[in-house]
Amino acid sequence: MSIEMAMMGKASADDRPATTCDDVECVMARPASMTDKLMHYCPGCTHGIIHRLVGEMIDEFGLLDHTVGVCPVGCSVFAYEYFQCDAIEASHGRAPAVATAVKRTDSSRFVFTYQGDGDLASIGMAETIHAAARGERITIFFVNNGIYGMTGGQMAPTSLIGQKTTTSPSGRIAETTGMPIGVCELLSSLKGVAYLARVPISSPKNINTARKYMRKAIRAQLENKGLGLVEFLSTCPVQWAMSPIAAMKHIDNTVIKTFPPGVFVDRVDPVDATSTPMPAVAHTGAEA
Amino acid sequence: MSATLEHPGAKNVAAESEPRGTEQVAGTKRLVKGNEALALGAVHGGLEAFFGYPITPQNEIPEILSGLLPSLGRVFLQAESEVASINMVYGASAAGHRTMTSSSSPGISLMMEGLSYIAGARLPCVIINVMRGGPGLGNIAPSQADYFQACKGGGHGDFHSLVLAPWNVQEMFELPALAFDLADRYRTPVFILADAVLGSMLEPAVVPDQIPPLRKVSKEWATVGRGRRAVKNVVNSLYLDPEVLSAHNETLQSTYREARREIRYDTRFTDDAEILLVAFGIAARVGLSAVRLLRKQGMRIGLLRPITLFPFPSDAIKHLAKQVRQTFVFELNSGQMVEDVRLAVNGISPVDFYGRMGGVLPGPEELAEQIRSRIGRGDSL
Amino acid sequence: MERLDIDVRRCKGCGLCVEFCPKHCLELGDGMNAIGYHPAELHKPEACTSCSLCAEVCPEAGIRVFRKKKGKP
Numbered sequence A: 001m002s003i004e005m006a007m008m009g010k011a012s013a014d015d016r017p018a019t020t021c022d023d024v025e026c027v028m029a030r031p032a033s034m035t036d037k038l039m040h041y042c043p044g045c046t047h048g049i050i051h052r053l054v055g056e057m058i059d060e061f062g063l064l065d066h067t068v069g070v071c072p073v074g075c076s077v078f079a080y081e082y083f084q085c086d087a088i089e090a091s092h093g094r095a096p097a098v099a100t101a102v103k104r105t106d107s108s109r110f111v112f113t114y115q116g117d118g119d120l121a122s123i124g125m126a127e128t129i130h131a132a133a134r135g136e137r138i139t140i141f142f143v144n145n146g147i148y149g150m151t152g153g154q155m156a157p158t159s160l161i162g163q164k165t166t167t168s169p170s171g172r173i174a175e176t177t178g179m180p181i182g183v184c185e186l187l188s189s190l191k192g193v194a195y196l197a198r199v200p201i202s203s204p205k206n207i208n209t210a211r212k213y214m215r216k217a218i219r220a221q222l223e224n225k226g227l228g229l230v231e232f233l234s235t236c237p238v239q240w241a242m243s244p245i246a247a248m249k250h251i252d253n254t255v256i257k258t259f260p261p262g263v264f265v266d267r268v269d270p271v272d273a274t275s276t277p278m279p280a281v282a283h284t285g286a287e288a
Numbered sequence B: 001m002s003a004t005l006e007h008p009g010a011k012n013v014a015a016e017s018e019p020r021g022t023e024q025v026a027g028t029k030r031l032v033k034g035n036e037a038l039a040l041g042a043v044h045g046g047l048e049a050f051f052g053y054p055i056t057p058q059n060e061i062p063e064i065l066s067g068l069l070p071s072l073g074r075v076f077l078q079a080e081s082e083v084a085s086i087n088m089v090y091g092a093s094a095a096g097h098r099t100m101t102s103s104s105s106p107g108i109s110l111m112m113e114g115l116s117y118i119a120g121a122r123l124p125c126v127i128i129n130v131m132r133g134g135p136g137l138g139n140i141a142p143s144q145a146d147y148f149q150a151c152k153g154g155g156h157g158d159f160h161s162l163v164l165a166p167w168n169v170q171e172m173f174e175l176p177a178l179a180f181d182l183a184d185r186y187r188t189p190v191f192i193l194a195d196a197v198l199g200s201m202l203e204p205a206v207v208p209d210q211i212p213p214l215r216k217v218s219k220e221w222a223t224v225g226r227g228r229r230a231v232k233n234v235v236n237s238l239y240l241d242p243e244v245l246s247a248h249n250e251t252l253q254s255t256y257r258e259a260r261r262e263i264r265y266d267t268r269f270t271d272d273a274e275i276l277l278v279a280f281g282i283a284a285r286v287g288l289s290a291v292r293l294l295r296k297q298g299m300r301i302g303l304l305r306p307i308t309l310f311p312f313p314s315d316a317i318k319h320l321a322k323q324v325r326q327t328f329v330f331e332l333n334s335g336q337m338v339e340d341v342r343l344a345v346n347g348i349s350p351v352d353f354y355g356r357m358g359g360v361l362p363g364p365e366e367l368a369e370q371i372r373s374r375i376g377r378g379d380s381l
Numbered sequence C: 001m002e003r004l005d006i007d008v009r010r011c012k013g014c015g016l017c018v019e020f021c022p023k024h025c026l027e028l029g030d031g032m033n034a035i036g037y038h039p040a041e042l043h044k045p046e047a048c049t050s051c052s053l054c055a056e057v058c059p060e061a062g063i064r065v066f067r068k069k070k071g072k073p
């Protein structure tokens, strides 16, 4: 897959032969900003869907040539293998700090992070909150599957009350482990956040909503308004011990009760005068 | 002296006074504080992005850089913690920039995971540790107790940083630029180990009047954004296949072996020495004064001061160990560099150690007395 | 010309496309691919409307969808 192809709008990262009939058009294909590599995720895991959406966005905005992706430890530890853009593997939880520096040293870069819930909301909470508070011009794709997928299904700060995990075998108990952390609720008070939304990855309709949210979270960065974050309510069929379909239904029936979807902050297209963007941070001219 | 480099013009200058300035550098000689020299030296050395978190006794460094760097269109950011600082350094370095953090002992401890990632991903950067007394919160007095941490890797996995140890304000100004050059040449983190006294010491030093313009070092591996590049770049330290990781480890080790050509040290009064004193940083300042005292009393003693602590000037020490009757090591810790001295000497002649901990900086008389009273007592540690 | 091109090499037989096809034209086949899964197949091609919902939910980004260009017979 050549970079030129990637930049030609309708191109695809699919190495299978394209159709030759001229009365037929392709309406959906693997995004050009993805590589052809087979992903390592478990069958039905929605990490793959979110990857495709990220690839689509890089294509749609024509960002491939100046994108730097930051992918920390978690099930998505190999995400850099699936995208055509330059990428940095970050240590567990520190992607917002890494991304901050990549963006600050050259504001013409498009910088995104792709983080799990253990990563963003537990070990990396300080980096998350401070990047948001500073209004870093970065875009965070936050994959909340309510569990530590990679390490074998331990309790996450986002695990639901009653959820059985390998470290809460009889179900999460609020008395000893507290209540699940709502990242969007928590971050919504910070003025550096320009866009904040939560969307379940549970149906084609919701996936399309995710697309809309992602566009805005990307525009938050491109239009220099502040930090953009989309929280995806994602499945982990394997650690939840559910079929992929049951896992999606579980999101719609149960997970959204703890994590209500919707737009929490929108300073990209402000509806009223109070939601004006935070002043731009003094980005560098180090490249100049 | 085999493959080692001498510190320019410093060898066996018996009559020399206290540490010299470098008169060859065009600039103004003025009183400069150690921490200020580190900050200015880094900027003159091409520092593009600084990330740090306040901690005594190095606060002048971020304080100076917070004004200076933005005025030059470069990046200063006070991070939320040292964990964030070192990961910001990781990001800025991955993106191809000369980047640095500075801290003191407890903050450096907090950076160790990030440092290991930096070393694993072969990223260049500079880390300043203005050491203070430990362990734990310890105190803010001078110490050299982080020698092991800096020189032996410090974080997890098989890795090293290169380590430079200044002993006066002039070197505090000069070593950051060298550190950046070495970091880029070997793609490793480079430490500058200073201490609370060096950091707050006011001394004359020559600082060039003009800050040189940034010189872009080309880094074909950097994740700057793909642009027209045919392949994407990935900065990473993950190698699941043991054979592949093993090969990567080999690459790192061969880098450290290659870096041995950068070994730097300073010798004083060693030509006729029968007794050798080895000390670095502020301890070498006390050491040189003690050597002078003892020389006045007729003892033929010389000083070797490692400037690179890693790679360590083992060959130079081994060479002198054959000449002298006994080697003394003096450090502001319980005996850390002495282990490397013993490995270098390897039993050729006895090695003795004197150290003070907890931030105590003994005077030259105390050190001279220790050396005098231990002559001939041999290996007593 | 099929309207759908399922990449059998990367299909993990998760069944999400089967579940979300509004026309029920997909099913998991009997065959096994190189990575050990039963890839989805289009068993009612005539019913497919090229709506792309199957491709939308495919976690492997492995479904290409085609449709007749408008204005052509």
Ligand SMILES: Cc1ncc(C[n+]2csc(CCOP(=O)(O)OP(=O)(O)O)c2C)c(N)n1
Residues within 6 Å of the ligand: A073, A074, A075, A076, A092, A115, A116, A117, A118, A119, A120, A143, A145, A147, A148, A149, A150, A151, A156, B113
């Ligand atoms: C410092 C550190 N602590 C712990 C780990 C082990 N670890 C790797 S991924 C992970 C949790 C991943 O969970 P999450 O971020 O929710 O991602 P998911 O796998 O669920 O997508 C942990 C604890 C690590 N790599 N580094």
Ligand code: SF4
Residues within 6 Å of the ligand: A040, A041, A042, A045, A046, A047, A075, A145, A149, A150, A235, A236, A237, A238, A239
């Ligand atoms: S463990 Fe869970 S989150 Fe990780 S790949 Fe498997 S299903 Fe996805």
Ligand code: SF4
Residues within 6 Å of the ligand: C004, C020, C021, C022, C023, C024, C025, C026, C042, C047, C048, C049, C050, C051, C052, C053, C054, C055, C065
């Ligand atoms: S394109 Fe629509 S109708 Fe055709 S198989 Fe896919 S989901 Fe079914």
Ligand code: SF4
Residues within 6 Å of the ligand: A044, C006, C010, C011, C012, C013, C014, C015, C016, C017, C018, C039, C040, C054, C057, C058, C059, C060, C061, C062, C063
């Ligand atoms: S959704 Fe994709 S991976 Fe899952 S069965 Fe259908 S084609 Fe296969």
Ligand SMILES: [Mg+2]
Residues within 6 Å of the ligand: A116, A117, A118, A143, A144, A145, A146, A147, A148, A149, A156
């Ligand atoms: Mg998770």
